[in-house]
Amino acid sequence: MRKKYLSALLFGALLFASAGTFTSCKDYDDDISNLQSQVDGIKADLEDLQAQISAGKWITNVASIEGGFTVTFSDGQSFNIVNGKDGQNGQDGAAGAPGTSWEIGEDGYWYKDGEKTEYKAAIDGVEGKVNVPTIKDGIWYIVNEKGELEATEYKANGATYAVAEANGGFTIYAPTEDGKEMLEIYFPGAAGSITSMTAELRAENASETKFTINQYTFAPSDKDKKTWEDMTGTKVTTNKYILSSNDKIGLRVNPVNVNAADIDFVLINSKNEVLDGVVFTPAEYKDYVYTRAEAYGNGLYSLSMKQMEVKDKDALDALTKQFATTNGNIAYAVSADLATRAEYNIGINDLNKKTADYGNIYINKTDIDSKITVDTKKDNAVTVEYPADLYDMWLSVSSEDQNLFGIVFDQDKQTFRIDADPDILTKATFELTIHTLDNSGVYKKEVVTINVSDKIAVAPDYEKRTLNIVTDDADALKNKNAFTADMATLLNALGDTQADVWKKKVTAASVAYYTDEACTKSVTGADGIELIFVNAKGDAQAAIKDATNMKFSVDNSEASSVFVVDKEYFAKVTFKAGSSELNSIVVPFEFAIPDFANSFEQEPAVFVNNVANAYMNVEDQTADEAAYKLSRAFKKFLSGATLALDSKTKVTDKYTSEQLATISSTFDNNAMITLKDVDKAKGTNIPAGYGQELIVNASADDYMGWEYPEGEGTYSFTIKVMSPLYEGTVSAIGDVVNIPATSVSGWNMTNEHIQGKTYNNITYKVLQDKVGDWTRPEIAKVEASSTNERVVKVEGVHEATAGEKGAVNEGYIKVLPQNIAATTETTINVTVTDVWGYAKTNPVKVNVTVGE
Numbered sequence: 141m142r143k144k145y146l147s148a149l150l151f152g153a154l155l156f157a158s159a160g161t162f163t164s165c166k167d168y169d170d171d172i173s174n175l176q177s178q179v180d181g182i183k184a185d186l187e188d189l190q191a192q193i194s195a196g197k198w199i200t201n202v203a204s205i206e207g208g209f210t211v212t213f214s215d216g217q218s219f220n221i222v223n224g225k226d227g228q229n230g231q232d233g234a235a236g237a238p239g240t241s242w243e244i245g246e247d248g249y250w251y252k253d254g255e256k257t258e259y260k261a262a263i264d265g266v267e268g269k270v271n272v273p274t275i276k277d278g279i280w281y282i283v284n285e286k287g288e289l290e291a292t293e294y295k296a297n298g299a300t301y302a303v304a305e306a307n308g309g310f311t312i313y314a315p316t317e318d319g320k321e322m323l324e325i326y327f328p329g330a331a332g333s334i335t336s337m338t339a340e341l342r343a344e345n346a347s348e349t350k351f352t353i354n355q356y357t358f359a360p361s362d363k364d365k366k367t368w369e370d371m372t373g374t375k376v377t378t379n380k381y382i383l384s385s386n387d388k389i390g391l392r393v394n395p396v397n398v399n400a401a402d403i404d405f406v407l408i409n410s411k412n413e414v415l416d417g418v419v420f421t422p423a424e425y426k427d428y429v430y431t432r433a434e435a436y437g438n439g440l441y442s443l444s445m446k447q448m449e450v451k452d453k454d455a456l457d458a459l460t461k462q463f464a465t466t467n468g469n470i471a472y473a474v475s476a477d478l479a480t481r482a483e484y485n486i487g488i489n490d491l492n493k494k495t496a497d498y499g500n501i502y503i504n505k506t507d508i509d510s511k512i513t514v515d516t517k518k519d520n521a522v523t524v525e526y527p528a529d530l531y532d533m534w535l536s537v538s539s540e541d542q543n544l545f546g547i548v549f550d551q552d553k554q555t556f557r558i559d560a561d562p563d564i565l566t567k568a569t570f571e572l573t574i575h576t577l578d579n580s581g582v583y584k585k586e587v588v589t590i591n592v593s594d595k596i597a598v599a600p601d602y603e604k605r606t607l608n609i610v611t612d613d614a615d616a617l618k619n620k621n622a623f624t625a626d627m628a629t630l631l632n633a634l635g636d637t638q639a640d641v642w643k644k645k646v647t648a649a650s651v652a653y654y655t656d657e658a659c660t661k662s663v664t665g666a667d668g669i670e671l672i673f674v675n676a677k678g679d680a681q682a683a684i685k686d687a688t689n690m691k692f693s694v695d696n697s698e699a700s701s702v703f704v705v706d707k708e709y710f711a712k713v714t715f716k717a718g719s720s721e722l723n724s725i726v727v728p729f730e731f732a733i734p735d736f737a738n739s740f741e742q743e744p745a746v747f748v749n750n751v752a753n754a755y756m757n758v759e760d761q762t763a764d765e766a767a768y769k770l771s772r773a774f775k776k777f778l779s780g781a782t783l784a785l786d787s788k789t790k791v792t793d794k795y796t797s798e799q800l801a802t803i804s805s806t807f808d809n810n811a812m813i814t815l816k817d818v819d820k821a822k823g824t825n826i827p828a829g830y831g832q833e834l835i836v837n838a839s840a841d842d843y844m845g846w847e848y849p850e851g852e853g854t855y856s857f858t859i860k861v862m863s864p865l866y867e868g869t870v871s872a873i874g875d876v877v878n879i880p881a882t883s884v885s886g887w888n889m890t891n892e893h894i895q896g897k898t899y900n901n902i903t904y905k906v907l908q909d910k911v912g913d914w915t916r917p918e919i920a921k922v923e924a925s926s927t928n929e930r931v932v933k934v935e936g937v938h939e940a941t942a943g944e945k946g947a948v949n950e951g952y953i954k955v956l957p958q959n960i961a962a963t964t965e966t967t968i969n970v971t972v973t974d975v976w977g978y979a980k981t982n983p984v985k986v987n988v989t990v991g992e
Contacts, residue, residue, distance in 0.1 A: 330402065331400075333398050337480055339443075339482035339483070340485070342388040353489070353492065354491075354528060355456070355493050356381065356384075357381060357493075358381060358449075359581045364581065365581075371575065381456055382447060382449055383447070383448050386527075389474060390441075391474065392439050392441075393439045396439030397439075404477060405420040405474055405476055407488075408478070409470050409471065409473070410484060416459060418445060421446055447531075469488060469489075471486065472487070473485070474486065496530070497578070498578055499525025500525045508586060515592075516558040516559070516592065517558070519550070522535060522556070530578055531581070532577050535575070536573045537571065537572055541570035544565065545559075545565065547570075562596065569589055571589060571590070572590050574587075597723070598633045598638070600630045602726065606730055606731075606732050608733070609621065609733050612696045616672060617693070625690045625711075654709065654712060655710070666698050667703075668700070669692050669699055671690060675688050700845035704849075705848075707731075710726050711727045734843065735852065736840065739777065740778065741775040747773065751860060752860065754813070754860060755862050758917040766814060766863075769810065770807065771810075773857075777807055780806060783807050784836075786798060786836070786837055791834060791835065794819075797834040800829030801834055813836070815827050823981075825978055825979060832860065833860055834859050834861070836859060838854070864898045865980065868980075870972060870980075876987050877894065882957075904916040909948065918974045920974055921973040923937060924937050926955070927969060927983070930958060931958055931988050932986060932988050937951065955968065955986075957988050961990065964987075965987045969981050
């Protein structure tokens with residue numbers, strides 16, 4: 141059905157000759173700040189608007205509400221601007237003055253807040269500027285019958301209102317606090333948010349370099365005109381000419397997130413003159429681009445010229461003069477609501493006189509000369525090969541078929557839909573009549589036989605399934621590496637009656653996988669997913685009608701080569717009745733693997749302030765190397781992860797972690813970090829890497845074959861490798877060892893006099909407590925020496941020996957007190973060397989007593 145509309149853009153173009161200027165966001169902010177300082181009643185509202193504009197959004201609509209209007213932004217958020225006093229959004233304060241809206245009705249009169257006024261928007265049959273409602277001295281001025289602005293009884297001041305501008309933006313007017321003045325602030329619309337555009341001609345004739353507008357002489361016969369009007373209930377135009385074009389203009393807009401679908405585009409020349417009546421509607425371009433010239437990227441649109449009607453030859457000549465001069469054709473630029481324009485690169489050919497020929501007719505893109513089969517519950521589009529040649533189309537069927545098949549028409553969109561269920565239909569075909577009236581006024585009708593498929597039209601809504609990858613099982617039925625989709629969702633969507641029919645018909649099912657919800661872009665390669673219908677117990681169910689779930693069993697080795705993690709896919713399951721398709725469902729799903737860093741769980745008993753304090757254990761050594769088993773530091777780790785010591789950051793003045801230690805290449809239960817003998821200290825044998833915070837990097841390319849997303853397969857930690865004994869002490873029990881000076885033959889210092897403590901204050905026997913050995917396995921050797929041999933000498937450290945009946949005579953330090961005159965305190969150095977060769981010398985206080 142042919143639409144009637146008033147082009148807001150054309151209207152705006154005639155109103156504002158200087159509407160092409162661009163106002164920056166900085167200007168919006170300045171205006172808003174000024175307005176906020178003066179208008180207390182709507183301060184909070186304007187602050188909200190300011191925040192939206194500052195965030196890069198734009199206004200898409202302004203609609204009247206009681207006491208004001210609603211402003212809607214590009215992200216769908218809306219804000220009420222009302223004239224309330226004190227209360228937020230005017231809801232809690234005193235009632236304010238009502239908002240004002242001005243619209244042009246189909247009768248050409250101005251409507252104020254939805255009510256018709258006595259003022260016309262333009263004078264009949266007169267071309268030129270259309271005057272808009274304006275304010276002067278606080279009074280609304282509206283155009284009168286003479287085309288002049290005259291004062292009305294409507295007061296303007298005291299009400300907040302919005303006016304749509306020609307450039308797609310809106311100007312909001314608000315009263316000052318005393319109501320004596322009106323302040324104004326501009327907000328950009330979608331067109332005003334476009335920063336740049338690139339336009340390129342896409343002519344029907346590829347060799348053509350200029351835009352071609354076809355000129356049709358519209359001359360329907362009186363009979364055809366009456367037939368059309370009686371059939372459709374709409375008047376056929378009395379205008380003599382119709383102008384339209386099969387050419388397109390390719391357009392790219394920046395920023396790409398601007399929704400240009402609702403913007404009217406026009407052609408404007410370098411003198412800011414708009415080509416009257418020539419308006420383009422955008423359609424988002426979703427196909428691929430193949431050449432450099434076409435490689436726009438995102439923000440792609442295809443512009444089509446709206447059909448326009450011209451009253452007579454005089455009006456046609458006036459239009460032609462706009463794009464041709466004696467000096468040649470004028471170059472035009474594509475302009476978005478007069479706010480932004482592309483380069484001046486669109487030339488206009490002389491009008492192309494043409495007899496209308498809309499070519500072939502299609503239903504769902506299939507030529508009507510072919511067999512046409514349609515599904516129920518879906519819109520079916522009727523189109524023509526050359527739509528620019530078509531004035532209007534009307535679809536009809538017999539009343540009997542319309543009732544039987546439940547046929548619903550959308551004459552504006554030129555579609556039809558069958559709402560009846562296929563299982564209750566008593567016949568499988570009906571006759572569709574396609575009525576056409578072309579731009580030359582020729583009326584035709586085509587009768588097409590429509591075959592109705594026996595598909596059951598249903599679209600159950602399955603929520604996205606997320607499979608957290610685990611180890612798979614060769615037995616697909618037992619495999620826990622799977623996701624499921626319940627059959628109940630499908631059956632509930634069918635309803636009891638259709639579900640019974642479906643169960644009787646369904647015999648088989650197949651599945652295919654896609655990357656888009658429309659299921660047009662299939663996943664290529666062996667998918668590694670097996671679809672199994674199972675019952676409530678999880679056993680295979682041969683009869684699909686009796687199944688409880690659909691199980692999608694995943695083989696990691698195959699699926700990981702086709703799918704990637706953290707990306708949505710769509711499983712389209714098609715059910716069949718014999719060889720015929722019965723219906724299909726779509727199950728969205730995605731695969732997930734553990735975050736790499738979360739594969740490692742630190743042992744709190746080892747990690748302090750995020751640093752592993754790694755005290756070595758004797759059982760971890762294969763020789764005498766200073767090594768630590770990494771699995772001791774983690775409650776959980778990713779087995780198979782690659783390990784490496786950092787080679788970039790210096791952890792000492794001279795060395796990186798890699799220079800101070802070695803590490804196993806793979807993380808497993810036996811992975812070790814081993815200190816290198818770099819710059820060993822004299823006396824203690826401590827290497828440069830001992831106790832340093834060494835940096836370890838763990839990484840992996842995949843998890844059970846599934847690649848980690850870029851930058852996510854790494855984890856780092858720091859570790860200090862230390863000896864539990866070297867970090868401990870040896871001291872006297874009771875603070876000091878008392879040695880009698882009268883023991884001239886020597887005195888034995890035993891484990892009853894001294895003790896060792898590890899790094900965590902665990903006591904141990906320093907001297908051998910086993911025959912020839914120590915209970916503490918880390919001890920390799922104990923030595924002793926006196927710091928003052930004039931007071932006491934050390935004869936030696938004696939090993940433990942076997943006593944009677946299995947007893948052990950523990951080792952001791954033999955000391956020789958010297959002949960001294962007074963009790964004297966001194967120290968004996970006890971050096972404990974551990975199995976890693978680290979020697980710790982501990983001063984033990986001794987008191988050589990005289991006469992006590």
